[in-house]
Amino acid sequence: MDQHVSEDLIDAGRSYEALFVPALFEAWTKHLVEGAGISGGSHVLDVACGTGVLARSALAKTGTNGRVVGADPAPGMLAAANELEPTIEWILCGAEALTVEDESFDCVVSQFGMMFFEDREKAAKEMFRALRPGGSLAVAVWRSVDHNPAYADIIQVLDENVGTAAADALRLPYSLGDPGEVMAALERGGFGGITVEAKTEMAKFPSSRQMVEAELRGWLPIFDIFLGEDEINEVLMESDKLLRKYAAPGGRAVFPTSAHIFSARKV
């Protein structure tokens, strides 16, 4: 990644890393590392790598004999990823057109990106192409909001206080909860031996207020939804009441989150 990236985009990437990664995403990387069977010397591709939390976990396993590449279409995410781990190769591309050689990886992993892919079948074909024969894939996708109740609570507050556009933006990450849809895309991509397991991990935010603000100020603007300060205060007040049940010592908000982990092979 050597193109110029604006400071605003890099700041957005840094904020994503600070606000969401330790609280929500980091706990999941072990499932993908295990699901894809990453080990010393593996060549690994992380698709939709964001700021690279999964790629960094993969690197810890592959050691210096391996190779780790992170791919994402968001330049600010990659710039923030590169600040954190410059020894990983960060490549700017979407899952539907990966700029990697055919059959050049032992393992392909992807964590919480598939719901945003415009063409999941094309992405599955690309991940299949990148794998060497016998290579393995692991993908994490959030289950529906029914299995992620803290987000169902915030969606309810948004629906009631600021309208459906904001609520829909928060529904999107939980919109691919039907495992059959993901399995069908992987099958059409060429994969065999597809398995799926539902897993739960605890999210741990410094406070419920910080968790909701991260969504309002960090997530909604991606959809061009900019709430006024009055609206933000109203949502924070209302969500405070609903999220009280997740209060933990030290003012933290701790709650279960649930995702499907898919594993598959290039047979």
Ligand SMILES: C[S@@+](CC[C@H](N)C(=O)[O-])C[C@H]1O[C@@H](n2cnc3c(N)ncnc32)[C@H](O)[C@@H]1O
């Ligand atoms: C919720 S973040 C997950 C990032 C990272 N995997 C993690 O666990 O922190 C979703 C990522 O998907 C990326 N994304 C969106 N559309 C994509 C596409 N078509 N192909 C690949 N990545 C995409 C976004 O840029 C973002 O970095």
